[in-house]
Amino acid sequence: MHFNILPTATTPIYRQIVEQVHRLVASGQLVAGADLPSVRAVALQHAINPMTVSKAYSLLEAQGVLVRRRGVGMAVAAQSFGAGQGGDTMALLKPSLAQAAHIAHQLGIDPQAAIAAFELALNDAAAPIADGKS
Amino acid sequence: MHFNILPTATTPIYRQIVEQVHRLVASGQLVAGADLPSVRAVALQHAINPMTVSKAYSLLEAQGVLVRRRGVGMAVAAQSFGAGQGGDTMALLKPSLAQAAHIAHQLGIDPQAAIAAFELALNDAAAPIADGKS
Amino acid sequence: MHFNILPTATTPIYRQIVEQVHRLVASGQLVAGADLPSVRAVALQHAINPMTVSKAYSLLEAQGVLVRRRGVGMAVAAQSFGAGQGGDTMALLKPSLAQAAHIAHQLGIDPQAAIAAFELALNDAAAPIADGKS
Amino acid sequence: MHFNILPTATTPIYRQIVEQVHRLVASGQLVAGADLPSVRAVALQHAINPMTVSKAYSLLEAQGVLVRRRGVGMAVAAQSFGAGQGGDTMALLKPSLAQAAHIAHQLGIDPQAAIAAFELALNDAAAPIADGKS
DNA sequence: GTGGTCTAGACCACA
DNA sequence: GTGGTCTAGACCACC
Numbered sequence A, B, C, D: 001m002h003f004n005i006l007p008t009a010t011t012p013i014y015r016q017i018v019e020q021v022h023r024l025v026a027s028g029q030l031v032a033g034a035d036l037p038s039v040r041a042v043a044l045q046h047a048i049n050p051m052t053v054s055k056a057y058s059l060l061e062a063q064g065v066l067v068r069r070r071g072v073g074m075a076v077a078a079q080s081f082g083a084g085q086g087g088d089t090m091a092l093l094k095p096s097l098a099q100a101a102h103i104a105h106q107l108g109i110d111p112q113a114a115i116a117a118f119e120l121a122l123n124d125a126a127a128p129i130a131d132g133k134s
Numbered sequence E: 001g002t003g004g005t006c007t008a009g010a011c012c013a014c015a
Numbered sequence F: 001g002t003g004g005t006c007t008a009g010a011c012c013a014c015c
Helices: A013-026 A039-046 A050-062 A089-106 A113-128 B013-026 B039-046 B050-062 B089-107 B110-125 C014-027 C041-044 C050-062 C089-106 C113-127 D013-026 D039-047 D050-062 D091-107 D112-128
Strands: A066-069 A073-076 B066-069 B073-076 C064-067 C073-076 D067-070 D073-076
Touching: A013 A050, A013 A089, A013 B089, A039 A050, A039 B039, A050 A073, A066 D091, A089 A113, A089 B089, A089 B110, A113 B089, B013 B050, B013 B089, B039 B050, B050 B066, B050 B073, B050 C050, B073 C113, B089 B110, B089 C014, C014 C050, C014 C089, C014 D091, C050 C064, C050 C073, C073 D073, C089 C113, C089 D013, C089 D112, C113 D091, C113 D112, D013 D050, D013 D091, D039 D050, D050 D067, D050 D073, D091 D112
Parallel strands: none
Antiparallel strands: A066 A073, B066 B073, C064 C073, D067 D073
16 A cells, blocks of 8 residues: 655645545545554655654544554554445545536536546546556 | 635635636636736735735736736736637646546546536536526 | 845846846756755845745746745756756847847947957956955 | 837836937937927827826936927937037947846856857847848 | 835744 | 745835
């Protein structure tokens, strides 16, 4: 298990981690009790500051998504709502859909054209690194 | 012409202005040569500091979207690509579509379900609060 | 690395910084990825307001010359054309040459005389005050 | 006689007029007693504000370069130093040469290359609108 | 009237 | 530590 971190993105790194854990738990890819990679491992892997990873984990702990297990590391909390099933995944998707819809509307883009473009984007998301470019 | 400013939003005010101008220009609602509301007018209208508006205008000038007309005010730059037509509106929409698609994929949401949810979001964007006021 | 700021000059301070960065990047003295002095450091060094420096950096970011690295500072953008080589330095020089040539022509000054005067000016620029300090 | 006004240039319009009169007088193209175009004529010709032209003329009057002749208009002052001869034209050219030299030096451009580019610029200045482009 | 420039100071967000 | 954001207020330059 590893995270997708884009240091250049507009969303702060710690928030990218938080949101990603939310999604992995909601989609059942991280079940209750599952271990998370250590702060140091994540920090090394992405060449980011350990404080940043720690901040994300602490925030997730405060939200009840993770639990800190002394000497072992962080794990997914047992009572993590939706863990193991995909019940509220749509709730996590809606905000970005709403934002995209808002922008499309402000730009005066035809809804059908927006939907078509979204279909393409979904295909791209399914096959992210298929290009032969080095 | 006036801006939609949400002082409570997380995006800074000056950036809300910048993005709104980008979209108004790209969608042809602001054609090349069109005047923008004066710094003071915008500041008074939204009860914000003139410097905040000025900052937005300065950035848009640095990006080549606006030109400064001394003693007269700011206007949309002539070479502002896409001004007057809707050619590159899609370019401004794609990033948010890509992000939404990425999230949907990470959540393991079925593409058809994501598209259906996007259609609903587009309807909501077109009729935000369903008020009868034009 | 430090800036040359003349608070008494007619050109605003923030613009002196902007132009200086442009030249340092174009001439390869600032390569892609290089760090810039922090806003606070520049502000302290020249006894100017941090916002003045910040304004210059923000404009350079809007122009694509600098990139913001969160929590770390500003750096020269990778795609900054000409970074690392001296390819487009002449492009930054031409406008002032054109202006000088235009003035010389309007004054009816003989081209040879203008060139001779320019040679002297170049010598002066190379040894501004003839002080022995390195 | 007419002025060359570039409303988009960085130098303010009123200053473009002032400097241009200085040069025309210094180079002998405007001799003592010669009439200048009326404020209204200049304003109409270049679609600029009459106040701007008036400000330039007033400044030139304060400098002793022009005299205001009631009911007739502005004329070149009799005691205008250098009028009729070209004695101090070089003094008016030097500042722009110094600026260009300074920029060339900051860019690390070879003096010989700078001089060569200046020769080209002088040729361009002598034949400004010779291109067949529409 | 237009925008520009700078200051002083406070508070926030990020790593 | 880094930069960001906003405010209040003063003064300038230009048209």
